[in-house]
Amino acid sequence: MSLEAHHRIHEGAALTDRFEVIHSKKSVKIIDRWVLAVGIAAPFSMVPQIVQVLVSHTSEGISLTTWVLFTVFALFWLVYGIAHEEVPIIVTNSLWVVGELALIAIVLIYR
Numbered sequence: 001m002s003l004e005a006h007h008r009i010h011e012g013a014a015l016t017d018r019f020e021v022i023h024s025k026k027s028v029k030i031i032d033r034w035v036l037a038v039g040i041a042a043p044f045s046m047v048p049q050i051v052q053v054l055v056s057h058t059s060e061g062i063s064l065t066t067w068v069l070f071t072v073f074a075l076f077w078l079v080y081g082i083a084h085e086e087v088p089i090i091v092t093n094s095l096w097v098v099g100e101l102a103l104i105a106i107v108l109i110y111r
Contacts, residue, residue, distance in 0.1 A: 032088070039092030046099045050106060059107040067107065071100040 053059050074096040081089030 036088045036091065039088045040095065042092065043095035043099045046103055050099075050103050053103070053106050053110055057110055059110045062103075062107055064104065064107050064111075067100055067104050071097060071104065074100060 049062065053062065074093045077089060078093035078097060081087075081093060
């Protein structure tokens with residue numbers, strides 16, 4: 001089924017109802033739960049980078065350009081997730097944006 005057909009069929013359904021209708025297979029529901037869990041945990045992988053800058057009081061070796069680009073890309077994914085009402089994409093990219101903005105702020109403070 002194409003993505004367009006998928007959205008046309010389930011258009012207008014409440015998010016929870018749509019989630020249950022689309023993902024009626026038990027194995028897919030399990031994968032969905034794992035994706036959400038990983039989506040919540042993954043953004044915390046930047047915590048060591050933040051701690052390193054805070055402890056060392058230097059942002060040497062951290063590319064501000066890279067982190068700004070990561071933030072821009074996460075913002076695009078966040079908008080996509082909101083537009084398609086995809087909770088794992090919204091949660092994950094919201095957390096990425098918050099963490100990345102925090103890291104950018106800390107890097108700018110210790111430049």
